[in-house]
Amino acid sequence: MFLQQLINALTIGSLYALTAMGATLIYGILGILDIANAGAYLVGAYVGWYIYYATGSIVLGFLGSILLVGLLGIFLQRTIYSPILAKPRTLSIIPLVAAVGLFTISSDAVRLICGPNSKTYDLKFPMEIIQVGKVTIQPAWLLIFALTAVLLAILWFILNKTKLGLAWRATAGDREIALICGVNTNNAMALSYILGYGFAAAAGIMTGILYNNITPALGEVPSYKMLAIIVLGGLGNPLGTVIAGLIIGIAEVFLSVYTKIPIPKDAIAFVVLIIMLLVKPEGIMGRRNKV
Amino acid sequence: MNTYYLYSILATAAIFTMLALSLNIITGYAGQAMMGIAAFFGIGAYTAAIITTNGGNFFLALAAGMLVSGAFGAVLGVISLRLQADFLAITTIGINFVMEALFNRMKITGGTLGLTISKPVIFGVKMGNKQFFFLAVIFIVILCLLLVKMRKSWFGMALASINNDSAAARSFGINVNKYQILAFTIGTAMAGLAGGIYAHRMGFISASDFAFVVSIQVVSMVVIGGLGTIRGPIFGALLITSLPEILRFAKDYRELVYGLLLVLMVRFMPQGLIGDDSPLWNALTGLWRKVFPKKKTRADLIVESVKGGEQA
Numbered sequence: 001m002f003l004q005q006l007i008n009a010l011t012i013g014s015l016y017a018l019t020a021m022g023a024t025l026i027y028g029i030l031g032i033l034d035i036a037n038a039g040a041y042l043v044g045a046y047v048g049w050y051i052y053y054a055t056g057s058i059v060l061g062f063l064g065s066i067l068l069v070g071l072l073g074i075f076l077q078r079t080i081y082s083p084i085l086a087k088p089r090t091l092s093i094i095p096l097v098a099a100v101g102l103f104t105i106s107s108d109a110v111r112l113i114c115g116p117n118s119k120t121y122d123l124k125f126p127m128e129i130i131q132v133g134k135v136t137i138q139p140a141w142l143l144i145f146a147l148t149a150v151l152l153a154i155l156w157f158i159l160n161k162t163k164l165g166l167a168w169r170a171t172a173g174d175r176e177i178a179l180i181c182g183v184n185t186n187n188a189m190a191l192s193y194i195l196g197y198g199f200a201a202a203a204g205i206m207t208g209i210l211y212n213n214i215t216p217a218l219g220e221v222p223s224y225k226m227l228a229i230i231v232l233g234g235l236g237n238p239l240g241t242v243i244a245g246l247i248i249g250i251a252e253v254f255l256s257v258y259t260k261i262p263i264p265k266d267a268i269a270f271v272v273l274i275i276m277l278l279v280k281p282e283g284i285m286g287r288r289n290k291v
Numbered sequence: 292m293n294t295y296y297l298y299s300i301l302a303t304a305a306i307f308t309m310l311a312l313s314l315n316i317i318t319g320y321a322g323q324a325m326m327g328i329a330a331f332f333g334i335g336a337y338t339a340a341i342i343t344t345n346g347g348n349f350f351l352a353l354a355a356g357m358l359v360s361g362a363f364g365a366v367l368g369v370i371s372l373r374l375q376a377d378f379l380a381i382t383t384i385g386i387n388f389v390m391e392a393l394f395n396r397m398k399i400t401g402g403t404l405g406l407t408i409s410k411p412v413i414f415g416v417k418m419g420n421k422q423f424f425f426l427a428v429i430f431i432v433i434l435c436l437l438l439v440k441m442r443k444s445w446f447g448m449a450l451a452s453i454n455n456d457s458a459a460a461r462s463f464g465i466n467v468n469k470y471q472i473l474a475f476t477i478g479t480a481m482a483g484l485a486g487g488i489y490a491h492r493m494g495f496i497s498a499s500d501f502a503f504v505v506s507i508q509v510v511s512m513v514v515i516g517g518l519g520t521i522r523g524p525i526f527g528a529l530l531i532t533s534l535p536e537i538l539r540f541a542k543d544y545r546e547l548v549y550g551l552l553l554v555l556m557v558r559f560m561p562q563g564l565i566g567d568d569s570p571l572w573n574a575l576t577g578l579w580r581k582v583f584p585k586k587k588t589r590a591d592l593i594v595e596s597v598k599g600g601e602q603a
Contacts, residue, residue: 033377080558087561092376093324094561097514100507101553108546224388224503227381235377267392270385277374277382 004135005253011141013249014148015210017242019203019222020229021155022196028172028236029192031092032081035099037200038223039106044069044201045208045218046114049121058123062147062205066198073197074190076102082189103223111216118215121208140210151202155195155238164191172236221266228269232276248272298420304532305427306489311512311524312434313481318510319519320447321474322454323371324380327387328482328509333501334390335360335483336490337400340408343491349411349418353487360483361476368475372468387503394498405497408490423492430484431525438521450474454519515556517566526565 023037044065052061080102084095125139159165164187170178171188179185203222208214229248233240248269256265263271310332317325335356342352367386371379394400410418418426441447449470452460461467490496508531516527538545562569585591 027377031377033380080554084558084561091318091322091324091518092380093318093326093510094514094557096324096326096380097510098554098557100511101550101557104546104550105554108544108550112543112547224384228385231378231381263389263396264392267388270388274382274385274389277378278370 005257009250009253011144013246015144015206016229016249017245018148018199020226020241020245022200023226024230024236024238024241025192025196027230029189032095033227035223036102037196038219039103040069040197040200041204041222042110042219043106045204045214046110048205049119049214062202065201065205069201070194070198073193077189077193107216107219116216118213120212123209144206225269228273232273298424302420302424302492304529305424306485307532308431308525308528309427309485310482310509311528313478314509315513315524317474317478320450321471324376325383326380327383327506329501329505330387330390331360331364331479331482332486333394334363335486336496339487340406340490340496344408353484356487357480357484361480364479365472365476368472387506391498391502405495407495410494411491423488427488435521511553515564517563520566523563523566
């Protein structure tokens with residue numbers, strides 16, 4: 001029983017980590033709380049669904065969706081976010097409002113274009129449900145673990161072993177200094193958006209496969225929950241986000257199974273967050289800003 | 292359009308105007324990112340509703356809603372001292388979700404069934420939309436007069452300095468902590484008052500009336516109208532509450548248009564439609580000056596000559 005719940009929790013947790021990774025990458029560079037990332041998650045799930053049904057290949061669905069949504073991310077960064085940030089003395093609430101607007105547009109556009117009814121992936125796995133003693137493991141869970149691991153490995157490689165990743169880290173550290181040193185910060189921002197929106201799209205497809213159900217309301221819960229996760233992870237820290245995603249997954253599953261707290265599952269993330277912010281305001285992996 | 296319908300829209304607009312003005316104290320004047328005003332709107336609404344359904348006086352209930360909401364707001368104000376801008380934004384979003392969940396689960400707030408409140412009778416008149424509208428307008432007028440006075444007071448200037456640069460304000464010996472907590476307390480107390488009026492006007496409240504979407508709506512009103520002004524939030528509240536009526540022809544595209552409007556606003560006019568320095572407001576004030584030219588005082592002449600000297 002305990003082991004089964006733990007596996008459940010880790011599956012949900014790694015999905016959360018993946019969902020919040022996009023927003024983390026964007027925050028790391030631009031300092032925007034990008035709620036619209038949940039829109040990318042929703043659009044990604046639908047684009048993946050259409051490609052899967054057109055071609056019959058889920059791999060193409062993943063790749064196509066990640067690419068298309070990533071390009072959408074760059075487009076939004078160039079046309080909306082960067083001009084807003086370029087204005088002097090912008091209140092932090094302004095880009096957040098833009099993101100909320102974009103999220104509203106994406107949910108409603110999906111509803112109008114794809115219809116309000118839910119769609120199912122009905123993915124056939126070439127393997128049976130694994131039964132080890134009392135513990136069952138769904139093939140979809142294995143897919144999620146594997147894909148999360150692969151995507152995180154790719155992310156680690158890009159950020160730590162490539163020149164573009166170096167530019168990203170430099171820009172995240174201090175944009176102005178990076179610019180002075182000749183780093184192409186524009187490319188680093190574009191990298192944030194293509195990776196950020198691509199990750200969100202992949203997470204959207206995986207959620208669609210796991211629950212076998214996508215609706216235009218798919219992005220609503222992640223839109224705020226991922227904010228809690230990226231803050232827990234220390235705002236803009238990819239490793240912290242993975243840990244925070246797992247913590248939230250574990251907290252949700254175990255608190256709702258073993259205790260009778262009067263708080264619904266989706267609000268637990270914020271309870272954990274509020275408690276943690278009061279104890280350690282800079283996040284799990286965050287650095288304390290010295291004033 | 293019959294008058295009953297008109298007053299129902301006006302009453303909603305007036306209540307949201309109160310909310311927008313209260314958020315403006317926290318976000319516009321003190322510069323603190325507050326994304327959960329609906330939670331305090333709800334605390335006020337439930338407090339007032341619980342008091343009147345247990346036989347309490349209507350005005351007493353409004354005052355109690357205001358006090359309880361303000362007390363919670365003061366606690367948030369203390370918390371806000373520890374958190375920087377984005378952390379505060381997310382924390383307030385979180386508070387909104389947790390409060391909504393609690394409203395939905397607690398016995399005293401009626402759980403998922405919500406609370407039914409009978410309309411109060413005042414001086415023998417049963418309060419309807421019309422009466423609630425005028426009641427809200429009275430509060431708005433009082434609030435605006437206070438705000439005009441506040442901006443010129445020491446408190447208002449202290450808030451402006453915190454908004455500009457809180458570290459610099461601190462170095463000038465301004466008690467940043469005190470004023471910041473005060474701004475949160477006053478703002479949330481006003482939201483609580485609006486909540487009390489809302490609960491009695493609707494006759495029924497449930498948790499979803501105080502969801503995060505409502506907070507976003509209020510933020511949009513303030514941003515679209517113009518942060519940090521008095522006219523901006525009022526205009527924004529009127530515009531956003533009447534938008535569903537204006538967009539009636541595009542019923543199915545309403546959300547889409549709403550989102551588009553938000554994005555275009557912050558992209559091209561982050562100072563708001565009629566905020567300070569917005570093109571529309573500059574044009575309006577320019578027109579005003581042309582029609583009613585100000586008599587030049589000695590000080591103006593000096594300023595002009597100095598400016599002329601700089602250009603030359």
